Amino acid sequence: MGDQPVTSATTDEDGAPITKAREWRALLMVTFVILPATSVAVVGGYGFAVWIGQMFFGPPGHP
C-alpha cells in the first residue's frame, strides 16, 4: 500500500486546473498576509486579555 504513488489533485472541485500561478498566489498569501495577520491578532488578543485581567486583579506584582 505504501508503495503506490500519491498524486496531487491537479484540478479543483469544479474541474478547473490548479495552475502554477494559483499555487504561488496561495503560498504568498498565507506566508506574507494571513499568518502575519493571525499572529498579530493572537499576540494582540493575548495582550488585551492580560490587560483586562489586570483591571480585575490589579497591576502585575513582584517578580
Next chain:
Amino acid sequence: MLKRIKSFWRILNRPPVHISLGLVIITGFVAGIIFWGGFNTALEVTNTEAFCISCHEMKDNVYEELKDTVHYENRTGVRATCPDCHVPHNWTDKIARKMQASKEVWGAIFGTINTPEKFEAKRLELAQHEWARFSANNSLECRNCHDYDSMDWDKMGDEARRFMKPAAERNQSCLDCHKGIAHNLPKEMNTGVDPALARLMEQAAGAHLSTGETYYTVTSVDLYTDPELQNLAGYLDPASSVNLISTKGDALEVQVSGWRKQKGFGRIMYEGFGLNVASAVLEKDVATDDARFDVGENKVDDLTGLSWEQADITLWAKKGGLLPDRDALWGYADQTYSDGCSVCHGEPAPAHFDANTWPAMFSGMVGFTNMNAETQALVLKYLQLHSSDFAENAH
C-alpha cells in the same frame, strides 16, 4: 465568494502540484524572518522616547518637566527615557501595556488631555495609575538601573543614608518616598490644602448653625472683638470647640471656654486643665483685659507648680468655618496620620503617649512627612485628644 474560499482551501490542503518543496520551505522561512523582524521593530519603535513625545501632550508637559530632573541630565550622563520606567520589561506585561495604549491612541485622537488645563485636571489620576503599578511590582522598573545591593553607603550624604539604609533593609518600593522624581507632583500634593481637608472646609462653609449649640473649627479661625470683624483678637486653633451665642450677618458671636495659666499674659486658652492642647491664641491686649473673661475655678498643677484658671471669653468670628461635630475631622486626621506616619515604621497608637508628650514627638517627626501647617495642627490635636489622657485602656 464561498467557491473561491473552497478552491483556496483545496489548494492548501493538498501537496503542491507545481511548486517544489524546497521553494515552499524557503518562502516560509523568509516570510517568517521578515515578520519577526517587522513585529519586533514595530514594538521597539513604539518603545522609544521619540515616539512617545511625538504626541504634543507628552512633549509639552511631562517631557519638559523631566528635563529639569536628574533622570534627564546628571553628573555621569546616564539617563532614563520614557520606556525605561513606563513600559514593563517583562514580555507579557509589555504586550498588555501595548494593548492598553489603545486608550492613549483614543486620547490622542479625541483630545482627552490636549490642553494644559485638561492635562492638569487629569494629572493626579494619571499619576495614581503609575504609582499603583510601581507599588504592585515593588518599583521593578527603577531596579533596572538602581540596585540596593550596589549602593555605596559611604559615598552617600548623611541625611540620604539615614533614609536609604532602612529602605534597603526592607527592600522598600522606591516610589513610596520618591514620588515626583521625574515629573511634577499633582498640585494637590505640593502646596495648599489636601483635597480631603478642602472637602471638610466646604462642608463647614455651607453648614447650618443654631445658637446655643456647640461647634468645632475645621481649620484655624480668626477672632475679633467686634461684630464688624475689624479688630483682631486672636484665633481659634483647628478642632476647637465654641458655643454659638448669636449671629449678626456674616459674623458669629462665639464663647470660647478653656483654661489659662495665671502666670504671664494668659494668651493661650487650653482645652483642659494641665493639658498643652491649644484651643485659642489671643492678642496680648485682649488676653490682659480681665474684664473680658468670666473666670471660674482655680487650680494648681502639681507637675509644674503653676496655677491655672478656668476662663470663658466671648468674641466674634467670621461665618463658615464650623462643623457640628469633630468626627469627620478625626476621620481625616486619623487617615492622614496613618498614611503619613507608617511609611518607614508602623505608626504608634495615639494612646501610646499622653497629651503633653505628643507635641515634642510630633514636631520631631513631622519633617519626614508632607503635611502642610493646617493639616499638622489638626493631626496633632487629634493625637493629643486621643492620647492616653483620654483613652480608657491606655497603659
